[in-house]
Amino acid sequence: MARKAILTTLLGIVSMMMVLSAHHSQAMYEPEKLVSIEGVVTSVQWKSPHMWITLDVPSASGKTETWDFEGAAAPPMVASGISPQLLKVGTRVKIIAHPARDSSKRTAEFMGMELNGKYYARGTETNIRGKGEN
Amino acid sequence: MRASRLAVKTMLAGSGIAVLAFVVAIGAPGASAQVRPYTPPTSVSGGGRGAIGALLPSDVEIRAEATERLAKYKPDPVKYPVPRTKWDGKPDFSGVYWSDATITRPALPLESLYRPDVREYREAGGTVKGLIDWRNGVETTGLHCWPPSPMSGSMSIITIQLVSSPGFLVMLNEGGGQFRIIPIVGGNERPQGAPHKPSFLGSSVGHWEGETLVVEVTNFNGKPWLGGGRGSQLPQTSSDALRIVERWSRPDGQTFDYEATVEDTKMLTAPWTGPVRRRALLPYDMIQESPCALDSELYARHLEYAAAEAARKKGASVR
Amino acid sequence: MSGRAIAGLGAVVVAAGLLVGFRQATRGNETAEGIAASGGSSAQTPWGESNLMGVWKAEALGARSGRDTFNLTTLEGLYKPEARARMRKLSANDDPTLRCTAPAFPRAAMSGHRLQIIQSPGFAFVFTEAYPVARIIPTTGRPHTSGKYLFPTYLGDSTGRWEGNTLVVDVTSFNGEGWLAGGVDKPTRASTGVWLTSDALHVVERWRRGGVDTLEYQARVEDPQMLTARWETPTVTFKRQAVDRIEEALCLPEDDPATYLTRLGS
Numbered sequence: 001m002a003r004k005a006i007l008t009t010l011l012g013i014v015s016m017m018m019v020l021s022a023h024h025s026q027a028m029y030e031p032e033k034l035v036s037i038e039g040v041v042t043s044v045q046w047k048s049p050h051m052w053i054t055l056d057v058p059s060a061s062g063k064t065e066t067w068d069f070e071g072a073a074a075p076p077m078v079a080s081g082i083s084p085q086l087l088k089v090g091t092r093v094k095i096i097a098h099p100a101r102d103s104s105k106r107t108a109e110f111m112g113m114e115l116n117g118k119y120y121a122r123g124t125e126t127n128i129r130g131k132g133e134n
Numbered sequence: 135m136r137a138s139r140l141a142v143k144t145m146l147a148g149s150g151i152a153v154l155a156f157v158v159a160i161g162a163p164g165a166s167a168q169v170r171p172y173t174p175p176t177s178v179s180g181g182g183r184g185a186i187g188a189l190l191p192s193d194v195e196i197r198a199e200a201t202e203r204l205a206k207y208k209p210d211p212v213k214y215p216v217p218r219t220k221w222d223g224k225p226d227f228s229g230v231y232w233s234d235a236t237i238t239r240p241a242l243p244l245e246s247l248y249r250p251d252v253r254e255y256r257e258a259g260g261t262v263k264g265l266i267d268w269r270n271g272v273e274t275t276g277l278h279c280w281p282p283s284p285m286s287g288s289m290s291i292i293t294i295q296l297v298s299s300p301g302f303l304v305m306l307n308e309g310g311g312q313f314r315i316i317p318i319v320g321g322n323e324r325p326q327g328a329p330h331k332p333s334f335l336g337s338s339v340g341h342w343e344g345e346t347l348v349v350e351v352t353n354f355n356g357k358p359w360l361g362g363g364r365g366s367q368l369p370q371t372s373s374d375a376l377r378i379v380e381r382w383s384r385p386d387g388q389t390f391d392y393e394a395t396v397e398d399t400k401m402l403t404a405p406w407t408g409p410v411r412r413r414a415l416l417p418y419d420m421i422q423e424s425p426c427a428l429d430s431e432l433y434a435r436h437l438e439y440a441a442a443e444a445a446r447k448k449g450a451s452v453r
Numbered sequence: 454m455s456g457r458a459i460a461g462l463g464a465v466v467v468a469a470g471l472l473v474g475f476r477q478a479t480r481g482n483e484t485a486e487g488i489a490a491s492g493g494s495s496a497q498t499p500w501g502e503s504n505l506m507g508v509w510k511a512e513a514l515g516a517r518s519g520r521d522t523f524n525l526t527t528l529e530g531l532y533k534p535e536a537r538a539r540m541r542k543l544s545a546n547d548d549p550t551l552r553c554t555a556p557a558f559p560r561a562a563m564s565g566h567r568l569q570i571i572q573s574p575g576f577a578f579v580f581t582e583a584y585p586v587a588r589i590i591p592t593t594g595r596p597h598t599s600g601k602y603l604f605p606t607y608l609g610d611s612t613g614r615w616e617g618n619t620l621v622v623d624v625t626s627f628n629g630e631g632w633l634a635g636g637v638d639k640p641t642r643a644s645t646g647v648w649l650t651s652d653a654l655h656v657v658e659r660w661r662r663g664g665v666d667t668l669e670y671q672a673r674v675e676d677p678q679m680l681t682a683r684w685e686t687p688t689v690t691f692k693r694q695a696v697d698r699i700e701e702a703l704c705l706p707e708d709d710p711a712t713y714l715t716r717l718g719s
Binding site for chain 2: 027028033034035036037047048049050052057070073074075076078079096099100101102105107111112114119120121122124125126127128129130133134
């Protein structure tokens with residue numbers, strides 16, 4: 001498969017997507033950077049268009065910091081396998097995220113997570129609800 | 135926007151500079167020891183799936199892959215026959231659909247048909263003037279819970295559900311919880327009852343032309359953007375003269391196709407025929423509740439960022 | 454009237470009903486439009502379920518100006534002391550609908566605004582015009598959404614089954630943020646217009662056709678965290694509207710949600 005052909009197809013799709021893209025603004029986050037942050041879940045709000053996950057994260061100084069992660073809407077997150085069964089208060093998780101452009105802000109855009117050795121992508125990126133499970 | 139970013143990353147990965155592209159140093163003073171730059175495992179090979187995709191089990195497809203696969207897919211109505219309704223034997227659209235691929239691209243970009251005399255109106259944001267400052271790169275109509283663009287049938291770009299019912303096609307968005315109820319009539323009939331109020335999603339009436347459901351949508355409220363309103367792309371505003379003619383069909387039992395012709399004599403110099411877009415069925419049968427609500431805290435953060443950016447730019451230009 | 458006369462009259466009525474039903478059933482099976490939109494509709498869907506489809510409207514119900522039409526006096530009396538303590542800290546202004554959050558049923562049945570029911574094999578869809586939201590109800594008596602994919606919601610997770618011509622719907626997995634009635638509903642002098650729920654809320658509804666042009670709704674509500682006993686709503690009678698669909702009446706944050714219902718009119 002010629003790389004060029006893929007490039008053209010993807011660019012076509014990309015330009016369509018950009019024209020038709022829905023609500024989310026990424027200006028606040030840095031899309032070319034990824035960070036991982038490990039901590040304990042203190043709250044999860046299953047909301048749309050964006051759900052929130054809050055972690056208690058230990059800092060170098062020993063104090064605990066509060067970090068907020070903005071996810072996709074609840075249904076796509078769940079369809080990607082990120083459910084209330086998994087993401088409970090008290091769960092230790094490593095979140096992979098785009099950091100805020102303002103590095104003083106302890107908030108980031110949820111892109112995926114590692115939990116119990118398994119990886120999960122941001123809700124809009126995958127759909128693992130297979131086999132007609134309802 | 136998610137898939138477009140991933141698509142970009144996929145392309146970079148394909149050219150072999152993926153790993154380098156993703157390695158970033160935080161460097162900010164006072165950062166928590168637990169906040170680390172993230173790199174995908176070095177086992178990621180060229181032609182990769184992007185940082186997140188690389189970590190997923192190989193049988194889990196990311197959206198960009200699903201879209202690419204769908205774009206190349208050849209519908210097979212013998213292997214996957216189109217289901218038909220019990221009541222009229224027409225194609226049954228019922229199902230939950232996900233990935234969304236462009237099968238036929240438009241001959242012209244929509245932007246090329248915009249009338250020059252509406253440029254000023256568009257620059258101000260159209261009817262969102264005063265509500266959304268689209269130029270700050272933060273605010274969007276979606277953040278304000280407006281439905282998706284009527285150009286895409288007001289369908290959420292992620293997951294939707296279609297329902298065929300006697301006399302109706304119904305479209306439900308998992309994205310923001312909007313729905314469109316499309317009465318289907320025979321021949322020259324028009325649905326009964328009082329005319330409807332102008333709306334974001336318009337008033338739809340469908341009729342069959344063979345195996346294709348042709349839906350005429352009119353009576354829009356003049357507010358929705360067809361697209362744009364981001365970066366250097368002006369909002370593609372619409373007016374109450376907006377009229378859309380849609381064609382819904384099923385090439386096989388795994389897919390459905392959607393195409394729309396858009397006319398708006400107050401905004402466009404000519405009607406525009408949009409892309410043919412194809413969606414693929416998911417294996418489960420109902421979407422979940424996802425009504426849009428303005429998240430005040432999120433919104434405040436985004437606005438705070440926008441204000442800080444504006445101040446920073448102003449300060450920079452003064453220097 | 455003599456017994457014979459009654460029997461005779463009864464026979465005529467039954468015959469007339471059968472004739473009407475037959476005509477409508479025939480018309481309904483001939484064209485899809487026969488079931489949709491205005492006027493009478495066949496008793497059954499083409500796949501043999503009771504036909505609840507149509508646009509329906511009931512009168513507004515609640516407890517205002519000393520008149521309680523939704524059994525709210527009883528509900529108020531069922532709140533536990535700890536629930537009342539929480540509720541005293543809130544006011545009518547905390548009503549979540551004031552933020553454009555759609556009320557769940559049974560509260561949504563009180564609104565006096567229209568709803569539309571669409572059916573397809575295996576599902577019933579309830580669309581409310583006020584605070585528009587689509588409720589998807591499987592009608593095959595299957596289990597609730599799997600725990601792997603279930604998250605708490607405003608409308609809860611519904612699953613329905615047919616008991617004869619009555620659709621019995623079991624609703625669980627609410628997020629505990631909705632109210633059972635509105636800030637304007639104050640059945641007693643002591644009422645504050647606050648009607649909290651918890652995520653233990655469990656609702657069992659009964660939907661059925663009352664006649665050709667009426668739909669009946671009734672619900673049983675349990676909330677072991679908030680209420681000392683179960684609460685029953687009265688039967689709400691909806692009348693068929695001669696229109697093909699409900700209006701789009703989005704509650705947008707920018708349009709002052711507090712006046713949304715006023716702008717929606719009747």
